[in-house]
Amino acid sequence: MKPEELHISSLIVHVNILKVDMIRAKINLLQGAEVITVSEQGKAIVVLEAPNQRIIMEVIDSINEIDGVINTGLVYHEFEKAEA
Structure with a gap:
């Protein structure tokens, strides 16, 4: 049996600023995803x-498919063995 893990990633998601509210809502509905902030220039920290x-890669693919998302860049990724 594979040990339990916890993967944590952060992304910069460049979005169309005119669609930011819709994009934020759709990202926040994705499994394990949270929009932390969005700059005036349309760069979201997720x-x-x-x-x-x-699952991380599937969520990134889902974010890229959202109308108004221009580009997604992975900034950080780490994983740890989950404590029992």
Whole structure:
């Protein structure tokens, strides 16, 4: 059995500023995703938490599919063994 893990990633998501409210809402509905802030220039800081890297990548793919998302860049990724 594979040990439990916790993966944490942060992203910069460049968005169309005219669609920022809709994009923020859609990202916050994704599993383990939270928009921390969005700059006036349309750069959102997003944090992801998931039990494995595959889910992190699926959430990033889902963010990229949202209308108004221009680009997504992974800034940070770490994982730890989850404590029992």
